[in-house]
Amino acid sequence: MAGFGYTVMTEQSGPRQLVDYAVAAEQVGFDFEVCSDHYSPWLDSQGHAPNAWPVLGAVAHATDSVRLYSYVTCPTIRYHPAIVAQQAATVQILADGRFTLGVGSGENLNEHVVGRGWPTIERRLDMLAEAIKLIRELLTGELIDFRGEFYEVDSARVWDVHEEPVAIGVSMTGPKAVEKLAVAADHLINIAPDRAIVDDWQHHRRAAGVLPEGRVIGQVPVCWDPDREAAVDRAYDQFRWAGGGWAVNADLPTPAGFAAATRYVRREDVAAAIPCGPDLDAIVAAAAPYREAGFTDIALLQIGDQGQQRFLDEAAKPLLAVLRAELD
Numbered sequence: 073m074a075g076f077g078y079t080v081m082t083e084q085s086g087p088r089q090l091v092d093y094a095v096a097a098e099q100v101g102f103d104f105e106v107c108s109d110h111y112s113p114w115l116d117s118q119g120h121a122p123n124a125w126p127v128l129g130a131v132a133h134a135t136d137s138v139r140l141y142s143y144v145t146c147p148t149i150r151y152h153p154a155i156v157a158q159q160a161a162t163v164q165i166l167a168d169g170r171f172t173l174g175v176g177s178g179e180n181l182n183e184h185v186v187g188r189g190w191p192t193i194e195r196r197l198d199m200l201a202e203a204i205k206l207i208r209e210l211l212t213g214e215l216i217d218f219r220g221e222f223y224e225v226d227s228a229r230v231w232d233v234h235e236e237p238v239a240i241g242v243s244m245t246g247p248k249a250v251e252k253l254a255v256a257a258d259h260l261i262n263i264a265p266d267r268a269i270v271d272d273w274q275h276h277r278r279a280a281g282v283l284p285e286g287r288v289i290g291q292v293p294v295c296w297d298p299d300r301e302a303a304v305d306r307a308y309d310q311f312r313w314a315g316g317g318w319a320v321n322a323d324l325p326t327p328a329g330f331a332a333a334t335r336y337v338r339r340e341d342v343a344a345a346i347p348c349g350p351d352l353d354a355i356v357a358a359a360a361p362y363r364e365a366g367f368t369d370i371a372l373l374q375i376g377d378q379g380q381q382r383f384l385d386e387a388a389k390p391l392l393a394v395l396r397a398e399l400d
Contacts, residue, residue, distance in 0.1 A: 074363060074400050075103040076392055077371035079143070079291060080131065083113035084310060085377040087122040087130070093380055094131040098138045100388040105131065106143030106174070106291065106371045111150065111182040114313040115334075116327050120377075125159045132167035140171045141289065143371070144243045144261060146178030148196065150186050153203035154225050157210035160238045161230045169236030174261050174289075175204065176243030180325045190323070197252045198222070204240060204256045211238050241289060244269060245318050250276060259286040264318075265361035274366075287369055290362040292355070293346050295375040296387045300349030304339060306376045307346050312337045315345060346375070352391050356398050363399045370399075 078097035080090050094105055109124035124142060132140055140163070147156040160173040177196040184190055191199065202220045209216050210225075213233040218225045242257035244250050250269060254276035262269055270288055277285065293311055297303035313321065313330045315337055324330055347354035355372070362370050372391075374383045 074367075074396070075139075075287075075369040076395050077104040077106055077139075077141075077289075077369060078102040078388075079371050079373035080105055080107040080127065081373060082108045082120060082122055082124050082127060083110050083118045084120055084375070085380065086120055087127050089377065089380075090122070090127050091130045091134055093384060094138075095134050096381070096384045097388070098135045100384055101392050102138060102388070104139035104141065104369060104371070105135075106141040106289070107131070109142055109145045109182075111185050112327055114181070114321075114327060114330050115310060116331065117309050125163070128163050128171075129166050132163050132171065135167075135170075138170065140167050141241060141261075142172075142174045143289075143291070144174040144176035144241075146183055146200075147175050147203040147207060148199040148222070149178060149183040149188050153206045153223055154210060154228050156203070157207040158230050160207070161211060161213075161233045164234040164236065164238045165232055169234055172239045172241050172259065173207070174241040174243065174259075175200065175207075176261070177249070177322075179322050181321075181327075181330075184325050190325070193322075194248070197249055200242075201252050201256060204242070204253070207240070239286075241287075244273060247272060255280045255282055257286065260288045261290075262288070262367075263291045265290060265365040265367065267365040270366040288367045289369040289371065290365075290367045291371045291373055292359050292362065293373045293375055294355050294358065295346055295348045296350065296355070296383050296391070297348070297379055298350050298386075300351075302379075303348035304343045306378065307348050308337075308339045308342045309376075311346065311375045312342050315341060350387075352387070352394050355391060356394055359395060359399060370395075 147153045164171045180190045215229045239258040241259035243261040295303040295307040312334045
């Protein structure tokens with residue numbers, strides 16, 4: 073069966089609101105929740121960027137059954153992987169085994185803030201592979217000494233670990249990432265419905281004898297609103313950055329850079345790319361390619377803080393019913 077999730081979008085709401093939305097999302101029937109991890113919003117109009125880890129801890133404690141993911145954390149520059157391991161272990165306890173650590177190679181937007189520069193994609197992938205190895209060792213709860221090419225730890229131990237091991241989902245958006253990271257990932261994360269990536273990931277896992285097969289988790293931005301024109305306005309104002317593609321989005325360093333890069337994006341371009349308004353069938357149509365590409369889980373991202381509670385109160389239940397009827 074497909075799983076349908078809700079996005080706790082840290083770039084568009086404050087921490088208290090995010091926790092309230094997460095609780096409401098569980099109550100209306102979402103199967104899982106993913107939480108973005110940003111130091112900056114993509115655009116100034118989004119207006120927020122609280123620390124994801126206190127938010128995840130609060131959500132874990134306030135919910136009962138939804139699976140939780142970081143979606144995704146970069147454990148290589150802004151965070152040392154030893155700290156990420158400790159954070160993940162703590163959230164797993166608060167969630168009583170419902171948490172999956174989602175990791176990726178990061179965006180310049182968030183990682184440049186600590187003044188360590190922005191490596192090439194090949195180097196970032198190597199850093200991520202080593203970080204995952206270190207995180208897995210620390211999540212055993214054993215005392216660890218580690219010396220790698222990028223990281224080292226001295227007599228480090230994560231003291232509080234849950235009996236359920238923390239699974240790791242890895243964002244892989246191209247063949248180089250799959251080649252380097254496929255076997256390191258319990259689950260695959262990708263925001264695009266790319267069947268070739270899914271097949272390549274599964275091929276590498278089977279060739280290495282890695283069983284069982286993991287989950288494949290995608291994300292679909294939507295802007296539900298009873299007023300379609302208001303929905304298009306909000307999507308354009310806050311989400312036009314998404315049209316740049318990953319190669320651009322990973323490298324721009326500031327919200328001002330994203331504003332400049334998207335100054336020629338038209339309102340109609342956004343309306344064509346993102347389902348906007350009250351039509352639930354349009355959202356199902358946007359999600360369908362993910363199921364066709366072999367994704368097991370699809371997280372919906374409702375754009376904007378304005379109207380978020382109304383989406384949860386009025387649209388979420390009927391939307392979930394239609395998604396399950398059409399895509400399960």
